[in-house]
Amino acid sequence: MKALSGRTAGFTDSVIRRMTRISAKYGALNLSQGFPDFDPPGAITQRLAEIAATGPHQYALTWGAQNFREALARKQSRYMGRPIDPDREIVTTCGSTEAMMAAMMTVANPGDKVVVFSPFYENYGADAVLSGAEPLYVPLHPPSGIHGPAGPEFSFRLGELEAAFKQKPKALILCNPSNPCGKVFRKEELEIIADFAEKYDCYVITDEVYEHIVYEPHRHIYFSSLPGMAERTLSCSSLSKTYSITGWRLGYIIAPERIIDVAKKVHDFLTVGAAAPLMEAVIPALEFGEDYYDTLKREYTERRDLLMRGLDGLGIAHTHPEGAYYIMLDISEYGCENDLRFCEELAAKTGIGAVPGSSFFREKVNHLIRLHFAKKIETLNEALNRLEGMKAAMKKN
């Protein structure tokens, strides 16, 4: 038979989702794929139950149900600091996953270059390849020792970033707050990117799914809010993380009409639309006041602090997340060459599912593994109990 398409030849299946399957195989506590083990807000689950009886059950408008887009525009206008037009500046997608892919296909032609910071969320490499673009990786350098509250972790070097811009990329992908390293980009860093985007006429595709999960004293700055940047930014995000509904698959692109007109076409032919009953059910969440977001932040801060204290107590070096809900552990002392094998053994021997750091880095990095902490306090305590056995169990790796 003829060979199948060569599009996916350059990448494997998702390592994150593979680790979820491996965790299930060993009955391990799955801290690999980032999703909560607690319930979404009652206001939206109750609404979903009502909608089961009343509908809507048929296709919504392709770029998102009218009332959903209006509620989203009100909420995002408040946070992003500019009025967003629900009819002209939003396309609703199946999660940020589709938003990022649609954004890439909106901007890039085959052969175009796209700047991606490394470490990166693993979908970006695949997004670039599937849309025919070539990723240009720019390292976010880890601090020399990851233990201890050192200065800004994972920063880029000006010369390396400009060298990438000099190759005339069509777009830069900005994951902020960042998965996996937990970096929240500083204003000065965003200004540097903005200056280059202007100077080299480059679009910026942001992935801001953790926009509301940011730890004090850090603040999330929407890239599109920088002077002159709204016109060249495709702001992608999602309701998955903010409302603990990763399975509802609701996301969006916000951008100027000129860009959204093209994104609407890409989205239409990719998926037709997001799920109509779920768009309807989530509207009460989009109308939550400030207290909801304060509580979200406080609860994630508690989870992060519990985990960091526990890891410190066990003498396990780790990153200090400024945002998002991931922490990277330093496994250098085990001297392993293959961090994927380390993670599989960790799942089998200590009952913890983690993601090998190498799946996020372009550079050769195999001394970090990623855990997520979108879990109940009791689950995190259980994880720490199991990690206590890590040193003894993994010593000979």
Ligand SMILES: Cc1ncc(COP(=O)(O)O)c(C=O)c1O
């Ligand atoms: C940075 C980042 N972008 C996108 C996603 C996927 O988001 P969604 O559920 O909206 O597709 C994730 C999920 O872990 C993520 O960490």
